[in-house]
Amino acid sequence: MPTPAAVLPDEVSTDTLLLHVLDVSLTGIQLLRPVYAAEEQTPVDFAFVYTNPAGLRISRVTEPLRGTLLENFPHTHAAGVLAYYQRAFAADEPLAYEVNYQADGLDNYLRFQARRSGEHLLVSFTDTSDQPRSAVEESLRLRQATEQAALAEAERQRALLYRVFEQAPAMICILQGPEHVFEFVNPPYQALVGERLLVGKPIAQAMPELAGQPIFALLDRVYRTGEIFHAHEMLVQLDHANDGRPHLEQRYYNFIYKARYSAAGQVDGILVFAYEVTPQVQARAQVQDLNEELAALNEELRATNEEYLRANTELAHTQQQLRQLNQELEQRVQERTQEAQTARLLAEVQKQRLEQLFLQAPAAICILDGPALVYELVNPAYQQLFPGRTLRDLPLLEALPELRDQPVWHTLQQVYRTGQTHLELGIHIPVARTEGGALEDFYFNYIQQARFNEQGQVDGAVVFAFDVTEQVRARQQVQDLNEELAALNEELTVTNEELHESNTRLTRTNVDLDTFVYTASHDLKAPITNIESILLALRDTLPAPVLEDAMVAHLLDLLGKTVARFQFTIGQLTDITRLQLAHTGPLxxxxxxxxxxxxxxxxxxxxxxxxxxxxxxxxxxxxxxxxxxxxxxxxxxxxxxxxxxxxxxxxxxxxxxxxxxxxxxxxxxxxxxxxxxxxxxxxxxxxxxxxxxxxxxxxxxxxxxxxxxxxxxxxxxxxxxxxxxxxxxxxxxx
Structure with a gap:
């Protein structure tokens, strides 16, 4: 049988006694009010109503607690305290809970007892911070500290990876799970669809216009097999303007689908690295159209001129060479893409994924550190440009001294100094591929981008370079063909000579008219000046009574205004003549x-x-x-x-x-x-x-x-x- 409770004397006030008990209690006591979200039956948080002195001491605060549990102690959600409060509020009996709480400024092993009291939750809790800890507690604290440190390091690596992805000029995203849910997209990838929400949505829901295109099937295959997929100039049609237009714009992309593996070695996502090549595809189409026009023109001239026939034959041969050159170029791009494959490291998972991305990228990528721009990381595509030359851990000008007086060095310094990204297309950079070798002419498309540390300060630079030497040379060959066509068209200009002579005579006539206006305005200046002098002499020599005569004063004033208008008009005529004689002033x-x-x-x-x-x-x-x-x-x-x-x-x-x-x-x-x-x-x-x-x-x-x-x-x-x-x-x- 339970021990009967002692009865308090009548003179003892229970309200006063309760307040005194709460004040002297060594156990923390809290009274909380549930907080609900809209249309929710379960509390999402609890607001503090009362905390006794022991509760304030254990919570390491000196002032009464205000606000909610999550606002004052955010870690209670991860530690399971909030879920325990929700269970206790829903139950009809007291519930207990123990936790080693190491967050929000606390380092306590806490024991809780809580139950619902009407529309409030009453919580009693104690800690063991001032008592010797058992071996089990110490082991638990050590294990939790180790887990927290590992989580913090993993999060730091993840933040570093995402920060590099955010600054990368290529389009990068991470898809999670078999539904390919967008876990991360960098700004260039997000720019594909403007303000359309991507993160958190499956790709089929976020980009429904891809239905009927190969993308979904390719992603499913990579997720199922784990095999890397390389796309070269693939047509992908998106609703870039988000206006639901029926005819989508045609754009072409080179991209890589790379399976992401969990710690257990299972595929749990896909890394996407892409960049747009629509201008190159369109340029090649324009070159093909030009070749077809040239062939048609040569066909028309063949009947009248055997010389044109030979030129046609040479042009066809050149076209064949150009197509062969394009095929070789495409084959080289594919070969270099295949060469930039996965290289797994034995370090942390996040660092491994980052370095795999750099090593597999089809572009030549390097990371330069500090104001001396020391090579910190060089991917194989970049090193392949300089076989036999040591780059890693050397300042840029020590590794490649021939770049000292070239624009690429000055723009890199400017990027490091200002933090602004610099883009160059088809720039000529003479470099030596081997140590001590002769300079060779290369052409690159490259992006120089500042790298920022966690404080937002520039601490290095990232360079993405694409070797376009073959494209530039092909473009030069096309230009030579255009010059040959211009030579043929020059024969047609003979018929325009008569029109040119007529224009020349008309120009001479205009010059004669301009000279006449200029001469007339110049010759009028002297008489007007003389009239002005006579007017001034009259004002100085006429007697005062005559000057004061109303008619004389009116006439003199009228004459002065007339002279002024003449001078203004002559000045305007002079300006007009100057406009005719001189096209414009120095800009x-x-x-x-x-x-x-x-x-x-x-x-x-x-x-x-x-x-x-x-x-x-x-x-x-x-x-x-x-x-x-x-x-x-x-x-x-x-x-x-x-x-x-x-x-x-x-x-x-x-x-x-x-x-x-x-x-x-x-x-x-x-x-x-x-x-x-x-x-x-x-x-x-x-x-x-x-x-x-x-x-x-x-x-x-x-x-x-x-x-x-x-x-x-x-x-x-x-x-x-x-x-x-x-x-x-x-x-x-x-």
């Missing part, structure tokens, strides 16, 4: 923002007088290729017109913007002024065209502006609505 890189700021400063009195609200959005880094003086003239003309032709019934608002686009910079000047009709817009850039007579001008400013822009290879366009405003759009060569 040089000009900072667009600085020129806009200078013109804004020059127009400050005009902007202030018109109360103009001017907004400028031009990035300081924007640079255009233009004559500095001509660029200032263009911006001055457009900005001053936006102020002069403002609307009289509303505040003047002018906006200047510039954006960078591929190969060009686009400048817009927008106002809310008088605006123009469609007819006026067609007349706008004509010589001596004045569309608004209430503003002083000669009608040549926009004509000169258009000529300056077009002479420099740019364009200018206008959009306008009457009483709404005008927008000028100018494109400059970048």
């Amino acid at each position: 040089e890189p000009v900072e667009l923002a600085r020129v806009v700021a200078d013109v804004r400063l020059d127009l400050a009195p005009l902007l202030q007088a018109a109360s103009t609200q001017l907004t400028v959005d031009v990035a300081p880094a924007l640079v255009v290729s233009f004559s500095p003086a001509n660029l200032r003239s263009v911006i001055y003309n457009l900005l001053s017109n936006a102020v002069k032709y403002r609307g009289p019934n509303r505040p003047n608002v002018v906006q200047v913007r510039a954006t960078q686009e591929p190969g060009r910079v686009v400048l817009t000047v927008q106002d809310n002024g008088l605006g123009m009709t469609q007819v006026q817009q067609r007349q706008l850039f004509g010589l001596f065209q004045r569309l608004h007579t209430h503003v002083e001008g000669t009608g040549v400013g926009l004509y000169i502006t258009k000529r300056l822009i077009e002479n420099a290879g740019g364009t200018i366009a206008v959009q306008s609505q009457p009483e709404q405003g005008t927008t000028f759009t100018v494109t400059f060569p970048a």
Whole structure:
């Protein structure tokens, strides 16, 4: 029979006694409230309601616990404590649990007793940190410490592997299990389908458009047999834009499927290493099309010219050589791909997979360490370029001193200094294949990429190189064929000589007209200057009463304005003549923002007088290729017109913007002024065209502006609505 409990005297308060018991207890006591996720019946976490002093001491905290169990002690999930709490809350009786907890700042062997109390969970727990540990506890702690260290090392190796994969320029992914679930994809692989979610999904679900293509069957075969699969220029069609288009784009890839093995030696996944070769395939198709066109042309000329027949025969022979060369090149690529096979190491599993990837890659890959760029790792394809030369553990310039003054060395230094990736296509690099041998001409496509340590600092460089010497030489042969075709076409240019002579006569006529305008404007300067001098002499010599006469003052003022307009018009004619005689000023890189700021400063009195609200959005880094003086003239003309032709019934608002686009910079000047009709817009850039007579001008400013822009290879366009405003759009060569 159970021992009957002693009865407390009536004067003892049970509430006070309970608080005192919790305060003096050497056992940790906690009261927790379950936390549920949406539409879940089982708690996903527990929130702290109360913890007694002993519980705070065991938990190594001094302040009352707030928040949830996982927020304060994340390791409770891995240690099984959270699952134990969930079981205890679901049971109708107390449950016990013991664990050696070595995380979250704790190193205790804990014993728990917990049961549900209404809508709360009551937990009692003790630790043995201040007591001698048994041999079993010590053995358990040692085993757990060893396991944690092994897990940490494995995770570090995994993070290193993934970091290298993330920085690799090739497309890399890891597929897990027989369903080929995406476990990892690097940025180049993810870029194939944009923002489409891949990780965590089977490839058949993530890329359903691959159905009917060979990919799924190949993956199943590699997973089933463990055999490596090499694909050369295989057609793979994906919905790259994720818009569900019925006709998918045709792209070609070289890739490797390599089985991944578990610790038990069983296939548990597939490594994929791929890169796109669509440009090479299309280039070869273009070469084939060119060959067919040349054959057709030679067939047409055979009946009239035996010389062309011989040329046709030579061309056919050259085509045969080119096809044979392409076949040999493809065979070499396959041979080099087969040579870059698996090389298993006896080190950790993650390091083994990484080195296998480097050794099996069809590209020549090396890893350079430190500012001296010391060869840390060289794969067989890279070493094969230099048979008999020692590379490993030597600085780059000590191993290959002939690279010192070549661009490849300078770009490597720049990559290490800036961390920015550098790409070269078909670059010429003379190197000696053997020690002390003669320099040989090679051509490479290569990528130089910075390697970053765990602190995000550059500590080395990774180089991916592809030997394209044969392709470059083949391209040179095609160029020779094109030159032969150009020689044949040169005979056709004889018929154009008469047109050329006509154009020459027309050009001479234009030059004569330009010379006449220039001479006329020059000859008018002297008489206008004399009239201006006479006007100044009249102002100085006429008596004061005469100058004060209203009619005389009006006439003198009218004469002065007329002289000024003559001088302005002559200056414009001189500018027009210079435009005709000189195609454009010297082009040089000009900072667009600085020129806009200078013109804004020059127009400050005009902007202030018109109360103009001017907004400028031009990035300081924007640079255009233009004559500095001509660029200032263009911006001055457009900005001053936006102020002069403002609307009289509303505040003047002018906006200047510039954006960078591929190969060009686009400048817009927008106002809310008088605006123009469609007819006026067609007349706008004509010589001596004045569309608004209430503003002083000669009608040549926009004509000169258009000529300056077009002479420099740019364009200018206008959009306008009457009483709404005008927008000028100018494109400059970048």
